[in-house]
Structures are given as C-alpha cells and as structure tokens.
Amino acid sequence: MNAPEARITRRSNLDAAQIGRTAPLPISWYFDPGWFEREMLLLFEKGPGYVGHELMVPNVGDYYTLPWTEHGKVLLRGEQGVGLLSNTCRHRQGLLLEGKGNAQNIVCPLHRWTYDLNGKLLGAPDFDPTPDCSLPKTALRNWHGLLFAGARDPTADLADFPLAADYDFSGYVFDKAIADELPFNWKNFLEIFLELYHVEAVHPGLQRWVDAGNYEWGFGSRWSYQIMGVKEELRSQISPNYTRYRDAVLAYTGGRLPKYGTVWSILYPNVMIEWYPCALVVSTLIPRGPEHTTNIVEFYYPEEVQAFERHLRPPAARPQGAVAGRRGRHRPVPLAARGRHDPPARLDPPRDGAAADGLGRLRPARPSAA
Known part of the structure; x- marks a missing residue:
C-alpha cells in the first residue's frame, strides 16, 4: 500500500491453505500453570526482551x-x-x-x-x-531506538521487515508510559490484536477512520504487520474526537491524506508497534501468570506535536483513549474462564478470511485426516 488512494482489497502474503490447517488452541493452555511455565521458558526467556x-x-x-x-x-x-x-x-x-x-x-x-x-x-x-x-x-x-536485553537479536529478526522506515523515531519524543493490568492470559490479548475482524464492532471512532475492508497483511518468521487504509478519504467521522483529529491532521499536512489509516505490527511474541498519523505507540505484554497480564503502553509524538500541537495526537494513541480502547476490546475475555471446560469450536476461517490471518501464527496445525 503506497498511497492512501490506492485500494488494497484484503491482501495477504500468507498461504490461505495454512490458515485452513490451523485449529484453536486447547482451552487448558490459557489456564494451566504448567503450560504457562513452558511458554515463559521457551518464548519469553529466549525472546528479544524489549525494555524500552x-x-x-x-x-x-x-x-x-x-x-x-x-x-x-x-x-x-x-x-x-x-x-x-x-x-x-x-x-x-x-x-x-x-x-x-x-x-x-x-x-x-x-x-x-x-x-x-x-x-x-x-x-x-x-x-x-x-x-x-x-x-x-x-x-x-538497539533497533530504531528500541532497546532489547533478551537472548534473541531483534536486528536479525527484523532484517527483512519491510516497514522499518515507517517506524522511524527521528524527531519524536517520549511522552509517557502507562501500565494496564489485565485479568486474563496474554494470548487472549494477541488473538484480538492479530485480526481485523473486530475493528468495526469494537472501535466506534476508529471504524470511520480506517477501512477494515482495505488492508494488507505481511508475515515474516518473527514478525507480522497489518496495514489499513483511510476510509472514504476521511469524509465522514461519527466521533467528535476523530472529527477534530481529522481536521487537525489535514490542516497540518496542507490537505494531504495520511499515507495509511494505521499500521499495527508485532515482533513475536509480545512487542506491538503501532503507527498513526503523528504518533507511534509501543505496547509490551508481560505475562504474570496464566490469568494475569501487564500491558505496558508507551506513547511517542513528533517533537512539535508534543510541544505545540497536542490536538494532533490521535484519539487511539492518547493514554486515556488507548487504555479505554484496549480494555473495551477485551472486556468479554475474562468470561472465557466460565467455558474453560467446554470443547473448542471447530470453526472455519471467516468469509473475509485474511482479516484473521494473524491468528494462524498462534495456532497449531490440525492433525491431517487419516
């Protein structure tokens, strides 16, 4: 997606057959302390270890x-x-x-x-x-200023990441970081982050800013990204916050539409980097236990926006809006505990298939039919 006016209709570089071969994770993997310890050892202790x-x-x-x-x-x-x-x-x-x-x-x-x-x-x-x-x-x-203390080398893991230039922090300043305590498993959070299926239902303001039907997925061995285009040239905003934000962005750019509506990327297993016009957000999931996760959310803005144009901070990338959006996005998740003994549903991918392609990275392959 090289220009906001270009229409990219549900494009993904992931083999559709791979999604069809995956299955939901066993419910026990969200609650079992033994499984949690295995994840910590194999995924997190041997992961990149983002610190700030x-x-x-x-x-x-x-x-x-x-x-x-x-x-x-x-x-x-x-x-x-x-x-x-x-x-x-x-x-x-x-x-x-x-x-x-x-x-x-x-x-x-x-x-x-x-x-x-x-x-x-x-x-x-x-x-x-x-x-x-x-x-x-x-x-x-160090990768683009992001600092890592873990066993994996992020510069090697992200060597083939094609959107590195879009995550250039030059001219940006750090605003603040907030910690959000979540009463559920870290994978619950990622299962929502790694699909676009929820956007129109869950984000009433963002759904008129981004076009959830105009997207591009990209996958590497240790990363993935989701690009969403701007919706209807931003003509119709139902949220007062997004209306003010649109007017401020267009005034700031001289009427030019943003390059993207938004870009959500992840360095596996737990570091999410989000691009918005005039903002970059880094979120890190820290598993505390099978049913407790800390999400550290960091906010970065261009220096002139932070100093003089704070109305240009996107609603989705403001501390109060980001936490409210993440909590709202995952409000039903704690109820999953009530169904921990239920068998998982055998669902085929949704009809808009690629909208949920990211889930294939968290799910094991189904056993092949005999």
Whole structure:
C-alpha cells in the first residue's frame, strides 16, 4: 500500500491453505500453570526482551526506572550511550532511583554509596578501600531506538521487515508510559490484536477512520504487520474526537491524506508497534501468570506535536483513549474462564478470511485426516 488512494482489497502474503490447517488452541493452555511455565521458558526467556526506547533517556544523565520491574531496573544514559542497570544498592539493597530525572551520579539515599553513570562504585562512606562491587549491567541491542536485553537479536529478526522506515523515531519524543493490568492470559490479548475482524464492532471512532475492508497483511518468521487504509478519504467521522483529529491532521499536512489509516505490527511474541498519523505507540505484554497480564503502553509524538500541537495526537494513541480502547476490546475475555471446560469450536476461517490471518501464527496445525 503506497498511497492512501490506492485500494488494497484484503491482501495477504500468507498461504490461505495454512490458515485452513490451523485449529484453536486447547482451552487448558490459557489456564494451566504448567503450560504457562513452558511458554515463559521457551518464548519469553529466549525472546528479544524489549525494555524500552532510548528516547526515554535522551540526554546524558537521564534515567528512567522500569515500573514493571518494580523499579528494580533503570535505563540510564551515560557518555557511552544507554545502559540497563540494576537499581538496587549493593550494600543493603536499597532502591537507588525512582521514576525519571537527571543525575550526575547515582547516590543511595540510605548510606550515600555513590556510583557513576556506568554503575561503577565511586565511594562508600567509612569503607577504605572502596569495595569493588559495581551495579550489575545488562547488554542491550538497539533497533530504531528500541532497546532489547533478551537472548534473541531483534536486528536479525527484523532484517527483512519491510516497514522499518515507517517506524522511524527521528524527531519524536517520549511522552509517557502507562501500565494496564489485565485479568486474563496474554494470548487472549494477541488473538484480538492479530485480526481485523473486530475493528468495526469494537472501535466506534476508529471504524470511520480506517477501512477494515482495505488492508494488507505481511508475515515474516518473527514478525507480522497489518496495514489499513483511510476510509472514504476521511469524509465522514461519527466521533467528535476523530472529527477534530481529522481536521487537525489535514490542516497540518496542507490537505494531504495520511499515507495509511494505521499500521499495527508485532515482533513475536509480545512487542506491538503501532503507527498513526503523528504518533507511534509501543505496547509490551508481560505475562504474570496464566490469568494475569501487564500491558505496558508507551506513547511517542513528533517533537512539535508534543510541544505545540497536542490536538494532533490521535484519539487511539492518547493514554486515556488507548487504555479505554484496549480494555473495551477485551472486556468479554475474562468470561472465557466460565467455558474453560467446554470443547473448542471447530470453526472455519471467516468469509473475509485474511482479516484473521494473524491468528494462524498462534495456532497449531490440525492433525491431517487419516
């Protein structure tokens, strides 16, 4: 999809026969602690391990503690770049930093042990010589500013990802991150994210912004993307928020329609990157248990939009709108617990087939007929 006026009718590079060979996951896989432990070992401990974006700490001395680690880890920019450090003092395990800010050194509030920006212990009152116990530091990999601390190399996994230029964070700034606690399995979230079947029913504002019948799917071995075109040249908006947003975007671009309506992409198993006109959003699912997931949602905007044109932030990519949309999108999911002993339905793909192609990445192949 190269231009907003181009009509792409349900295009996907996934073999339709592959979808036809898949089956729903067993219900037990959403609730079984043993299966959950296998997923954590095989998918997450061996995954890319996204931790944040370098825009969280744009200047030397900037720090940002990771709330989903209970602030036990901190991103910190030193003279040599961004590092991921332990945020607990080596002396009595006191919390060193909290939230975000800027510091010349890291000073423990309990006993004034002092570390430099690389985690090296510089001084410890009444200790002579100074103990040799620096803060543990984790090596990071960088893809377009996204930072990863896991076993997999995201630059290799995304080497053939064709939309890298659309996720260029140059000129963007970090606004904020929010944590949404979800009372269901992480796969429930992805099963909705990885299909377009729900868009018109669940997103009353977005459904008039994007054309859910004009889309393109793309799949690689470790990623997929979903592009949706703009709907009817944005002429008809039923939501006041989207009406104001449309008018602001067209004024900002001199009347030019956006390149896309939206782009939703995923680096498996759990990092989602969303493109909207004048916004980029990164969401990361952190499984806490079979029936508890934390979703960390980060918001990035062009610098001039963040500073002067905040009305240009898309409703779907504003903190309050994003959380409301995600909660609304998944409201029925906790009720699945009531049917955990029911046999899964044997459903063929919907008639608009490719709208749900992404589900094929989460589902096993059906046994072949004898």
